Amino acid sequence: MSDLQPLFAALADPTRRAVFERLTAGGPASASRLAAELPVSRQAIAKHLATLDEAGLVERATVGREVQYSARPAALSDVTSWVDRVGTAWDTRLSRLKQTLE
Amino acid sequence: MSDLQPLFAALADPTRRAVFERLTAGGPASASRLAAELPVSRQAIAKHLATLDEAGLVERATVGREVQYSARPAALSDVTSWVDRVGTAWDTRLSRLKQTLE
DNA sequence: CCTATCTGCAACCAATCGGTTGCTCTCACT
DNA sequence: AGTGAGAGCAACCGATTGGTTGCAGATAGG
Numbered sequence: 001m002s003d004l005q006p007l008f009a010a011l012a013d014p015t016r017r018a019v020f021e022r023l024t025a026g027g028p029a030s031a032s033r034l035a036a037e038l039p040v041s042r043q044a045i046a047k048h049l050a051t052l053d054e055a056g057l058v059e060r061a062t063v064g065r066e067v068q069y070s071a072r073p074a075a076l077s078d079v080t081s082w083v084d085r086v087g088t089a090w091d092t093r094l095s096r097l098k099q100t101l102e
Numbered sequence: 103m104s105d106l107q108p109l110f111a112a113l114a115d116p117t118r119r120a121v122f123e124r125l126t127a128g129g130p131a132s133a134s135r136l137a138a139e140l141p142v143s144r145q146a147i148a149k150h151l152a153t154l155d156e157a158g159l160v161e162r163a164t165v166g167r168e169v170q171y172s173a174r175p176a177a178l179s180d181v182t183s184w185v186d187r188v189g190t191a192w193d194t195r196l197s198r199l200k201q202t203l204e
Numbered sequence: 205c206c207t208a209t210c211t212g213c214a215a216c217c218a219a220t221c222g223g224t225t226g227c228t229c230t231c232a233c234t
Numbered sequence: 235a236g237t238g239a240g241a242g243c244a245a246c247c248g249a250t251t252g253g254t255t256g257c258a259g260a261t262a263g264g
Binding site: 117150 | 221222223224225230231232
């Protein structure tokens with residue numbers, strides 16, 4: 001189980017989620033391109049992409065002088081499994097409680 | 103589809119996740135009780151609980167002079183559905199790409 | 205070769221955040 | 235009635251964050 005912290009932290013920012021969704025739905029793009037599409041400066045986008053990269057949500061691919069970023073939605077499975085784990089704990093508690101009441 | 107922002111923001115903090123997990127696995131508890139179990143002051147816990155409450159992750163129940171907080175894991179379904187939505191967008195893109203290549 | 209474009213680095217700024225301390229208020233209990 | 239435990243409010247603090255501007259380094263293309 002990898003470290004959840006960078007992942008949740010990365011997803012907490014709406015701009016970052018927007019960038020990530022843009023990459024999943026619209027395919028790879030460079031930082032400059034994303035900056036042109038979203039109402040933020042290129043450097044801001046670059047920082048967000050660095051954060052997403054550290055969280056494993058994004059992949060870098062240097063092509064000539066450009067850097068193409070593409071989404072790695074597989075990283076989201078860690079989120080899903082955390083939710084599942086918490087949900088299971090909840091269910092366990094519920095059934096224990098039910099058992100106690102009977 | 104409710105507002106994702108408070109939800110993701112609430113889950114971004116590790117202490118908050120710890121509080122939430124504690125409530126799902128260990129059942130309802132008051133702020134003071136949680137403060138005794140975790141290495142944080144009561145007021146810090148209270149702030150976290152307020153955040154969790156705004157995100158819909160937690161329920162308040164005033165019992166006498168105490169306030170019992172209990173987990174509402176159902177709120178996590180919004181997270182899951184967001185993940186699903188993004189995943190679907192990704193799959194759609196992939197299949198379109200595949201189709202284009204053929 | 206020269207220029208325009210894309211990236212990276214650094215400094216800086218205001219706002220937010222997680223956390224603390226200190227005080228007041230309320231309410232259960234003896 | 236008095237007291238002690240629990241909750242709420244407010245001010246404050248240092249660190250982090252999201253964002254900006256400005257500048258320097260690389261590289262594709264005329």
